[in-house]
Amino acid sequence: MKKLYFVHLLNDYSGSPRVLNQTITALRQQGNDCTLFVGSSGHGVLDELDVATHTFTYKRFDNRWLTLLAYVWSQVALFFALVWRVRPEAVVLVNTMLPFGAALAARLRGAKVVYHVHETSIRPAALKSFLRRVIACCASKVIYVSKYLQVQEGIAGVPAVTVYNGLSEAFQRQAMATAYQPVRKGRFNVLMLASLKAYKGVNEFVALAAALAEDPLLKFTLVLNASQREVDEYFASRSVPCNLEIYPASSNVASFYGDASLVLNLSHVDGWIETFGLTILEAMSFGIPTIVPPVGGPIELVCDGVEGYQIDALNHELLVRTVVRLSKDSQLCQALSERARAKASEFSTANFQKKIVMVFDEL
Known part of the structure; x- marks a missing residue:
């Protein structure tokens, strides 16, 4: 049994949280100890999970610069929320490229980091470049949702695998x-x-x-x-x-x-x-x-x-x-x-x- 942490920024009814729901369900069925960290803004399919859940501060604004500032602050909050909990034997799954605070905390604690990358159309370009550097530094493995994405966005030196999304039974x-x-x-x-x-x-x-x-x-x-x-x-x-x-x-x-x-x-x-x-x-x-x-x-x-x-x-x-x-x-x-x-x-x-x-x- 592994101690697994799952991290996602925005809970809604879009594809990435729905796939995370399936991922957590599959790994729980194998007897793993699962804990979810999710941003405090939004409700969606992750509410359906019967797992220990913690929220970290996150809020979206109509102004994109305010949203960017709120996002950066959310990652500071996420970093400190995880750095005291994660142990070296744990595994942290970062869902999408965005929750970089979790990857940094896990890296500092010596835990393994898995990224599940669903899309990479991230702006501004400087933010995407920074997030790719975090993945290169922290990730033990990256899961891509399509061969196209793995070819286009693969990061040199980081083991990668394509796992197509599935539908719930x-x-x-x-x-x-x-x-x-x-x-x-x-x-x-x-x-x-x-x-x-x-x-x-x-x-x-x-x-x-x-x-x-x-x-x-x-x-x-x-x-x-x-x-x-x-x-x-x-x-x-x-x-x-x-x-x-x-x-x-x-x-x-x-x-x-x-x-x-x-x-x-x-x-x-x-x-x-x-x-x-x-x-x-x-x-x-x-x-x-x-x-x-x-x-x-x-x-x-x-x-x-x-x-x-x-x-x-x-x-x-x-x-x-x-x-x-x-x-x-x-x-x-x-x-x-x-x-x-x-x-x-x-x-x-x-x-x-x-x-x-x-x-x-x-x-």
Whole structure:
């Protein structure tokens, strides 16, 4: 049995805390003693864990410089919270590149450090450079969520492994039990789940809905990883087409997949390259065809024309044509659906847990 510490900055319903939830669950099942440290701002999937949990001070602000200062202070607080607890025989898993205070504390105490890197689109550039130096100095091993990320962001001299994200067994069961239908209740429902950021393609999704507002068959649904207040503020001065429904963060994303005909990921290839795309995999497990960016981790999930399509979010005309074509071709949607579900079955909980446990057994 190992003493394991897990550290994450912001608890919400996005991909990285969801994967951390699965990681902790897998390692607890092996009899390890697990403790979680998480920033005090936000609530999400990590609240579901039945483990000893400590919070460290962290708060986000509308002003990015205030947020940066709060982040730096949070790492000072995290460093001192861990430096008195961690022993040399312990292992500290740092989830994402951001919680560097945990890595420094573990290094000082002689404990092993494992980084689980989900994405590296970090700004300003000086911060990313600093975080990479911390990893180079402190990490015993780095886990990457895709081969693309390992190749692009690997750090010389630090052992690395790619472990693809998996879906929880409960989610997989629900997905497999849901029959895919291209048209439900007379509508072809185009769904996107994303953070409330321009580089995530939110504006492009709204523009797509607006361009197809006259088509009575098409319905658009946007689920944002943000509070209702944040959603209201963002769209207060923006026009929302009548065929678009917008929702804040939800703990029950499966209900949205159950009604979806097509799922989109419109992250900008010049501003945020997706390193895996957990929502893509979730959609595929429901047998839903997807449209994804033509670069990064998503192309390891979706082959163009096989499980879905690879289209640049800024290629508005091609997006419009593809959505319209799919909405009118149920046979094509069913073929894409079958292949998507088959591909998603390769990313099982069992495979994920086996590889994660192996990483820690080898330390």
